[in-house]
Amino acid sequence: xxxxxxxxxxxxxxxxxxxxxxxxxxxxxxxxxxxxxxxxxxxxxxxxxxxxxxxxxxxxxxxxxxxxxxxxxxxxxxxxxxxxxxxxxxxxxxxxxxxxxxxxxxxxxxxxxxxxxxxxxxxxxxxxxxxxxxxxxxxxxxxxxxxxxxxxxxxxxxxxx
Numbered sequence: 001x002x003x004x005x006x007x008x009x010x011x012x013x014x015x016x017x018x019x020x021x022x023x024x025x026x027x028x029x030x031x032x033x034x035x036x037x038x039x040x041x042x043x044x045x046x047x048x049x050x051x052x053x054x055x056x057x058x059x060x061x062x063x064x065x066x067x068x069x070x071x072x073x074x075x076x077x078x079x080x081x082x083x084x085x086x087x088x089x090x091x092x093x094x095x096x097x098x099x100x101x102x103x104x105x106x107x108x109x110x111x112x113x114x115x116x117x118x119x120x121x122x123x124x125x126x127x128x129x130x131x132x133x134x135x136x137x138x139x140x141x142x143x144x145x146x147x148x149x150x151x152x153x154x155x156x157x158x159x160x161x
Contacts, residue, residue: 005075007089012113013074020067022062031057070112084156087131089123094155095131098139103154108132115136 031053035102037048079090088110094105108118108131114122121128127130127149130142134153140150 001068002073004073005076006070006073006112007014007075007110008112009079009090010076011069012110013076016067016074016112020064020071021066023067027060028064031060079158081102082158084158085135086157087134087153089107090158092155092157093153094157095149095151095153098150104151106131 026125034053034056035050038047038053041047041049044050044134056155077089082088082090082093086132089108091104092107093101095102095138105119106127109115109120109123111122112119114125123129123132126142130140131151131153134135136155136156139150139152142151
């Protein structure tokens with residue numbers, strides 16, 4: 001486990017807390033019941049259901065431990081106080097793809113809140129990392145597996161959460 005802070009919005013923290021509660025109250029209870037049922041079938045050494053349930057239990061307990069660790073290191077960020085002079089965490093960044101002459105808007109997020117399908121990218125992704133700390137008018141070049149991207153930052157605003 002890490003000792004680095006985990007930056008989340010209020011909604012991001014709530015989402016992790018809900019997932020932790022679900023794992024503890026629903027999944028843990030379900031798997032204990034499955035293990036109990038499988039144990040009643042007799043010889044455990046050749047009981048595939050028992051072994052599968054035990055493996056799943058280990059997986060669930062790891063997820064719980066991981067979420068508890070993250071939540072213990074969480075630093076909640078008040079998005080309304082984030083300045084818009086540069087591309088910070090939770091900023092909406094409107095950029096122009098210099099090659100295709102298309103505008104794209106991304107929201108920069110912590111890895112735990114990234115949602116690529118909705119253009120919410122992690123600040124640890126190549127594009128997110130390149131935009132972080134840049135200002136309107138800056139041009140960034142980003143090396144990605146498909147080649148080199150070149151973007152110009154047109155606008156920075158705050159993500160409304």
